[in-house]
Amino acid sequence: MTMTDVKNVIINIIKDIAPDEDVSTLDENVSLREQIDLDSMDFLDIVMELRKRHKIEVPQEDYPKLATLKSCVDYLFPKFSVS
């Protein structure tokens, strides 16, 4: 899986969790919460979907690493590589 693939996986999850939002113009270096309406429960859902769809675990202490699209990809890419 390439980094672009990982990015698309994350975007597709966010699309499902925040269906009212336009995710096509997300700036990958800016906090997701600053750009779209995401709360703490939504991040729990993102973690849950990663677990259900891709068997990837994100420990609670790593949640801050999901802050931006770029940080998500940087953090999750190695996990996808071994999954």
Add this chain to the structure above:
Amino acid sequence: MQNLNKNNRIVITGIGLTAPNGNNLKEFRNALLEGKSGLEKTEVRYMGEKTAGFCDFDEIKYQKKKSRRRGTRAGSISIYCANEALIDADLNVENLDRDRIGVYLGITEHGNVETEEEIFQLHQQDLNTKTWTPHHNPRTVANSPAGEVTLNLKITGPHYTIGGACAGGNLGIIQGLQMLRLGEVDYALAGGISESPQTFGIFAGFDAQGALSHNPENPQASIRPLDKDRSGIVISEGGAIYVLETLENANKRGAKIYGEIIGYHSNSDASDYVNPNTERQIECMEKAMKRAGIDSNDIDIVNMHATGTGAGDISESKAINKVFGNSIKTHVNFTKGHIGHSMGAAGALELAGNIPSFFDNLVHPGINCKNIDPECEISNIVLDTPKQVDQIDIVLNNSFGMLGINSVVIVKRYTKD
């Protein structure tokens, strides 16, 4: 009439509803008059084809997609009905004291849909409970549908549901009326809702009782209340929420008034888990009329609970014949032939379907009763086509449920003193 001042007289000033055959009062009423069914064939998980009633209102008319995803179908039905009721009552929550609005919704059950779905999903995830959704608890707490209304409308007054089995819809209305009379709130959003056909367990449960209709090839004729060839219940979803307020408040703001709730009663059979009790049904109707200060000769329409089960239809028919057998002007109808059994919504929804009678003086018919069961013979029953009468002043609405819960609500045409 009982002696009440304007602060204790409670009137209906708004109605929001969704039924399998209509998404507002006008559509619903027209469908009832035209004999239009809302029932359809559906695939029930693990069980195959069954008949059910589903609503096709626009879920995102008043709700964001994300809120719908977070919440439940019951919550979505509630949000739709509550918003429609407020608009109908010409009320904007932004201009009201949000702390003085109460939300009281009758339910048959809540949480089955979400729990079943989660367990199904759990099995797709090798029973890994770490995949159980964090939304499970807020979705399944019993106040959830009413709470979703307060979240949607930013109402800060009290909210809760009233668990009343299939009497829930009437009980929601009664609760709203009582809270207004106690002065707890200025407005009550009160009624009943149901998401029941979204869960296979309700179908399987009625099937196990031998009370589920089996006729998916002809869904619109599946439920046949009072018919000797009846085959049982058809499960439906729906909702009806009323804006209730005191007559004084309604007059002060020049509100349109659909009718006044003049009587109600609720009691318990204390005799069986599922079978009805004719004597307690009689008692419930008589005590509701006594509270209203009227007798059976004053009732123009009785809307039967009439679920299309043998035990239920026969018990209620006996009760109605006992109470109204000598009341010449009382007409009797039922609603489940059109829409199936909308469970927690039934009482509120079926009452709503009869309220336009105050304005058109028509008694809507019950449908799908082609060969009436001799044990359900009722004089002045209205079947198949509407009946025009000179004037309809008072409607009595029956709603009964499991564990022997009975409820009656009586609404009167409003006329200025």
